[in-house]
Amino acid sequence: MAFLTPVDVLDDQDIDDIYFEDEEAIHFVPPLAVGPMYKSGHNSATLYGINEDAAHSQSSPQDHIYPCASQEWDSADELLEHALDQELDSDYDYDLDLDLELEFDLDPGEEVFEEEYDDGYDGVDFFPGLMDAASPFGQEINAHTLQSADLDFGGQHLEDVVEQLQNVRSQAAACLEGLALSFLAQLASLPNSQTHTSNKEHASPAEITQNLPDEIPISSDDGNPDNSVIPFRKPNKGINLSIASRRTLAEDSDGLALLSFTYISSSRFECDRRVSRTPQYRTIQFPARSKKSSSAPRFAVLFRVIDLAHEALVSNVPTTKRDIFYKDVPLFGKQSTVDHLVDDIAATFRIPRSSLNIRASSKGLFCGASLSLHLKHGGVVSGDDNESTLIPAEEDISWVEIEDSLEWVLVVEKEAVFQTLARIRFAAGVASHLGPGVIITGKGYPDLATRSLVHRLCSLLAPTVPVLALVDGDAYGIDILSVYKFGSTSLQHQRDALVAPRLEWIGVHGSELANIGVDKDALIPLTTRDHSKAMAMLRRPRAIMPDEWRRELTHMLHMRRKAEIECLVSASSVPQYGVQGVRDSVESSGPWAGPGRADGNKLVEYLVWKIAWAASSARC
Amino acid sequence: MSLQFVLSHSSSRGHADTVWGTQWTAADMVVSISADGTAGLWDTATGESIRSLPPHPLALVSLSTDAKGSRALYNSIEGTTGLWDLESGDVLGKKESFDTKAEGIEPAWSVSLSPDATTYASTGASGTITIHSADPTTFGRSVDTLSPRSADGKHKFGMFVSYSPDGSRLAMSTEQGQIFVFDIEKKELVNSFASHAMCVRSLAWSADSQLLLSASDDKRLVLHDVRTASGSGRPGSGAVASLNGHSSWVLSASLSADGKHAASGSSDRTVKIWDLSSRQCVSTIQEQGEIWGVSWRPQGGALVTGGEDGSLKWWRG
Numbered sequence: 024m025a026f027l028t029p030v031d032v033l034d035d036q037d038i039d040d041i042y043f044e045d046e047e048a049i050h051f052v053p054p055l056a057v058g059p060m061y062k063s064g065h066n067s068a069t070l071y072g073i074n075e076d077a078a079h080s081q082s083s084p085q086d087h088i089y090p091c092a093s094q095e096w097d098s099a100d101e102l103l104e105h106a107l108d109q110e111l112d113s114d115y116d117y118d119l120d121l122d123l124e125l126e127f128d129l130d131p132g133e134e135v136f137e138e139e140y141d142d143g144y145d146g147v148d149f150f151p152g153l154m155d156a157a158s159p160f161g162q163e164i165n166a167h168t169l170q171s172a173d174l175d176f177g178g179q180h181l182e183d184v185v186e187q188l189q190n191v192r193s194q195a196a197a198c199l200e201g202l203a204l205s206f207l208a209q210l211a212s213l214p215n216s217q218t219h220t221s222n223k224e225h226a227s228p229a230e231i232t233q234n235l236p237d238e239i240p241i242s243s244d245d246g247n248p249d250n251s252v253i254p255f256r257k258p259n260k261g262i263n264l265s266i267a268s269r270r271t272l273a274e275d276s277d278g279l280a281l282l283s284f285t286y287i288s289s290s291r292f293e294c295d296r297r298v299s300r301t302p303q304y305r306t307i308q309f310p311a312r313s314k315k316s317s318s319a320p321r322f323a324v325l326f327r328v329i330d331l332a333h334e335a336l337v338s339n340v341p342t343t344k345r346d347i348f349y350k351d352v353p354l355f356g357k358q359s360t361v362d363h364l365v366d367d368i369a370a371t372f373r374i375p376r377s378s379l380n381i382r383a384s385s386k387g388l389f390c391g392a393s394l395s396l397h398l399k400h401g402g403v404v405s406g407d408d409n410e411s412t413l414i415p416a417e418e419d420i421s422w423v424e425i426e427d428s429l430e431w432v433l434v435v436e437k438e439a440v441f442q443t444l445a446r447i448r449f450a451a452g453v454a455s456h457l458g459p460g461v462i463i464t465g466k467g468y469p470d471l472a473t474r475s476l477v478h479r480l481c482s483l484l485a486p487t488v489p490v491l492a493l494v495d496g497d498a499y500g501i502d503i504l505s506v507y508k509f510g511s512t513s514l515q516h517q518r519d520a521l522v523a524p525r526l527e528w529i530g531v532h533g534s535e536l537a538n539i540g541v542d543k544d545a546l547i548p549l550t551t552r553d554h555s556k557a558m559a560m561l562r563r564p565r566a567i568m569p570d571e572w573r574r575e576l577t578h579m580l581h582m583r584r585k586a587e588i589e590c591l592v593s594a595s596s597v598p599q600y601g602v603q604g605v606r607d608s609v610e611s612s613g614p615w616a617g618p619g620r621a622d623g624n625k626l627v628e629y630l631v632w633k634i635a636w637a638a639s640s641a642r643c
Numbered sequence: 644m645s646l647q648f649v650l651s652h653s654s655s656r657g658h659a660d661t662v663w664g665t666q667w668t669a670a671d672m673v674v675s676i677s678a679d680g681t682a683g684l685w686d687t688a689t690g691e692s693i694r695s696l697p698p699h700p701l702a703l704v705s706l707s708t709d710a711k712g713s714r715a716l717y718n719s720i721e722g723t724t725g726l727w728d729l730e731s732g733d734v735l736g737k738k739e740s741f742d743t744k745a746e747g748i749e750p751a752w753s754v755s756l757s758p759d760a761t762t763y764a765s766t767g768a769s770g771t772i773t774i775h776s777a778d779p780t781t782f783g784r785s786v787d788t789l790s791p792r793s794a795d796g797k798h799k800f801g802m803f804v805s806y807s808p809d810g811s812r813l814a815m816s817t818e819q820g821q822i823f824v825f826d827i828e829k830k831e832l833v834n835s836f837a838s839h840a841m842c843v844r845s846l847a848w849s850a851d852s853q854l855l856l857s858a859s860d861d862k863r864l865v866l867h868d869v870r871t872a873s874g875s876g877r878p879g880s881g882a883v884a885s886l887n888g889h890s891s892w893v894l895s896a897s898l899s900a901d902g903k904h905a906a907s908g909s910s911d912r913t914v915k916i917w918d919l920s921s922r923q924c925v926s927t928i929q930e931q932g933e934i935w936g937v938s939w940r941p942q943g944g945a946l947v948t949g950g951e952d953g954s955l956k957w958w959r960g
Contacts, residue, residue, distance in 0.1 A: 537910075537933075543860075543891055543892055543910055544860075548818075551768070554768065558720075558721060558741075558750075561701055561720070561721060562721075573701075574660065574678070577678055577701065577702045577720060578661075578678065580720060581663065581678070581702065581704055581720065583800070583802075583818055583842060
């Protein structure tokens, strides 16, 4: 039995040599169904071997293939390790609980692997031609060096220590490698006229274990490729790679499920339906299913991203999505291609994106001297009442220091509003007699760092401190609010660490504008985008679209006008809730009094009214 | 001369949210729809609720009844159109027009039932009128399409559509303020009015199908004579009268059956009664909230209004 490495197969000449010159057809163990290789969390697989003897006989095709190994593993990378080892390293006798041994005899001329089996498995070592990596984990210790160093670990098992040292990044690297290897494995097994090929269709984990294939006919000498049958599902020649499709990624039973954005009948509009637990995957196929485009660019984009992510992991140099995009702009085209793909890959392996060593660039700001962020590598980011401070990435923050005098937290959608409030030292509380607070902005749709900071504050602060949001009273404002409070569609798998359930929506409500004296003509007409967005949001389940928000959207749609924060400028009668002498103090405090004072005035009055009301009701 | 209208009675229990449409039917009952997704049928003498539609998950935005008052057509904000039999209380047909994958139709916004209840017209975001079958067996099937030729291809949102009482014409108003009148049999545009430059939210036909009253965000109501062809295209041609007096958007309008009076509800929280011969406001009723629905009694002498608090109020002169 000869082994073919994917590297060899890539050369057409080699293929001819191998397939046609040798009388004995080359048999090789079909690579594992590729599902388990990159569905971490799934931890069982069945390996199939080809019975060499049966292949030469006239026995029916069913006898050619037998399940030779089936195993549960504790973690995906362990599975990966074992699976790839036995596939690629011919010298290794793989002994399982089932007492099946596999022996792979190398033809002398076909020796491919000369490396010995390595405990600290790293796929990179087996494909020297593919990746030029130096020691894969850089400065980090792996089992190999530990063994040779003969160190004492205080009684701990070597495996435990290795495991502790090999952090999440190595798992992520293994997952990425698995994806690439599965592609190559499929490439190696493309249909060929002479020999059998079994084409891989990506199947769900359940199917792999439950639906053992009945038959995998080996094509006879007439080499009709149509005879090759997918073992698991529908026939599909070619290569299939599946990655998660985040839009329909389902939640666990205690989480929320977002309905995918398709039209459904009204009878199902309001129900909080749970999408099935199986995550949805989209498949990149070769040959492409659609007639109009080829699939090569899709593979190229996927592998370029995986390559850059792997490089970041291996060399321990963090990169950003923007960085990845700029490495190959003609290939990617748009930044969003990279964004979606990176998040999809992270979702496929169910790991947070930071584990891929791709850092999100922060854009959120905060303001307020009561808040200081202590970083993991030393250093403190302390807030200031007058200036805005960039919110550091979540993985850099070690702990958060909050002054006891903190009375409120305000999250605003727009940076312009944030800057206005920072300029008038609103966070200090002096101008408004409110008490010190913290203002945070995500500059529109918040990034991970902002959301995680808000989440942290929500979990750390006492219930008497209100966490409030000021967004436009339009569809996008409410969507931003929803992202803070319930999580975004694209990062459902990271949801729990990013949501801020305590967040209250204080404004701007379209329904209250009449009460505070805003003229209806000051409202802004709805655009087609607003209309579509609002209609789409009305379809969301009640768990993530409370009735109050739904009512606001409905009234906004019906009125054909939306309320933005700028409308407050024309407010004529903002109530002064329980705060004495605010107007006087606001007018007399110096630095920001002047032209445009009227704008600051009205906004401040509005916010003071809302925050004071929220704070007093929180105290009850 | 001013008329006095006094509150006769209010509905026993109202809707949970703003009333967005009212219609006093020829069968002397009042139908109303609300933002909370419910539609109700009310007894006009007592204000009691006779029956109500099972609540829809989203708001109802459009209401229309047939000439006899036996059937009511309602439409929700996402485009579910339904036919309600007022006598039996059954929903005779439903069309989910937001399923655009089906026929390339668009979600309905405003709907109008033909006086003989055989067809209904709907208009939506693209500003074209689609005529559907209103027969319960084939409810919703598209029969015809009418579209105003637009000189500028700007986005025209169809806000309101209404059959004339004699069933021969369809009037449509847009978010930009244009009003179009189509002849149904000839399937062509016979009139277009450019009297408003802001959103026209409601249209009301006179009982003889000759006059059309429009209610607009520009705080005016304009009465149009549909008989005169407005081929000259001059702005304001065809307009007979302009009723000014509201201080905010005019949301709803209704013409009395004798053709003498008009009623309008506005976001300035008032209901105004107008005398059409003198074009003056003869009565102003102060309310607590915006008035999205007004409807005269077909037999005359009384008025029903639907308010922001969800209740209906009957007024007699």
